Amino acid sequence: MHGIGRVPDEVGHLILSEDGAVIASGGELENAEQMANTVLCMLTRINKGQLWPGDSGDAFKKISITYTDHSYVICLSNKNIHIVKRRFVPHEPIKV
Amino acid sequence: MEGAHSTGVSGVLCADHKGLCLGVRGKASNASSGTVAALAERVAMLEPGSLDPVILLESDNSQCLIHRNSGITLAVYKSPETS
Numbered sequence: 001m002h003g004i005g006r007v008p009d010e011v012g013h014l015i016l017s018e019d020g021a022v023i024a025s026g027g028e029l030e031n032a033e034q035m036a037n038t039v040l041c042m043l044t045r046i047n048k049g050q051l052w053p054g055d056s057g058d059a060f061k062k063i064s065i066t067y068t069d070h071s072y073v074i075c076l077s078n079k080n081i082h083i084v085k086r087r088f089v090p091h092e093p094i095k096v
Numbered sequence: 097m098e099g100a101h102s103t104g105v106s107g108v109l110c111a112d113h114k115g116l117c118l119g120v121r122g123k124a125s126n127a128s129s130g131t132v133a134a135l136a137e138r139v140a141m142l143e144p145g146s147l148d149p150v151i152l153l154e155s156d157n158s159q160c161l162i163h164r165n166s167g168i169t170l171a172v173y174k175s176p177e178t179s
Contacts, residue, residue, distance in 0.1 A: 034142070041138050046153070049131030051160065052173075060160075064152040065139055071149075072142075 011070070012085035016040070020081075029085055039074055039083060106158075107173040113137075124173055132171045136164035 007013075012027030020040040025031055046060060063074040070087045107124030109132060111117055117129035140148050151162040159174040 038138060038142050042135060045131060045134055045138065049134070050125065050127050051131050051135075051153070052128070052158070060153045060155045062152075062154045064154070065142065065149045066152065067143065067146055067149045 007073075007084050007086065009086045009088060010084050011087050014039075014083040016081040016083070018079050018081070023080060027085070029083065035072075035083065039081060042074075043081070104174045104176075105172055106175045109171040109173075111169045111171070113167040113169075118168070122173070123175075124171065128171065132162055133164075133169045136162055136169040140164065 010027070012029030012032070013025065014022065014029040014032055014035060015024040016036050016039065017023055020036060022031070022033070022036055029035060042063070046063075061075065065072040065074075069089065070085060073084045073086065075082050105122070107122035108120070109117065109124040109126070109128060110119045111129035111133040113133065115130035115133035117126035120126045120129075135151060136148065139151055143149075148164045153160040153162070157175060161172045161174070163170055
């Protein structure tokens with residue numbers, strides 16, 4: 001097992017190799033090839049493009065894509081790309 | 097561009113749907129406008145029926161938030177030294 005499943009509120013996971021091949025998937029991301037392609041395109045774009053001002057070469061460690069009630073979190077670990085889909089229920093702001 | 101003066105914000109960039117830089121403030125480069133717009137465009141294809149999400153890129157020392165709305169993509173750069 002890849003240790004995925006211990007992420008709170010996780011509803012799906014996807015693990016890709018460096019070249020984009022699906023190593024493991026589950027939940028709502030099972031066989032999610034479009035997600036895999038999109039993430040790979042994103043990472044390629046980030047690596048090739050000048051996203052950060054100057055030439056600091058700041059490498060991004062984590063990418064979050066947040067929608068209204070769920071989010072995708074992408075990170076690199078052990079030369080694999082880990083993607084987790086998490087649900088969340090936005091809390092109402094506390095009125096003081 | 098008023099957000100450029102908010103605490104923690106080191107730079108702000110606006111791009112149109114074709115990646116043209118509409119404006120830049122602080123520690124942001126107009127050379128990033130194409131990448132920012134392309135990222136937002138690509139991510140929007142993930143869930144075509146949903147509102148465009150907020151993209152957060154985090155490194156050890158900085159963050160970049162990207163959001164597209166009505167064809168305009170905004171990138172906000174944050175770093176600890178400006179907190």
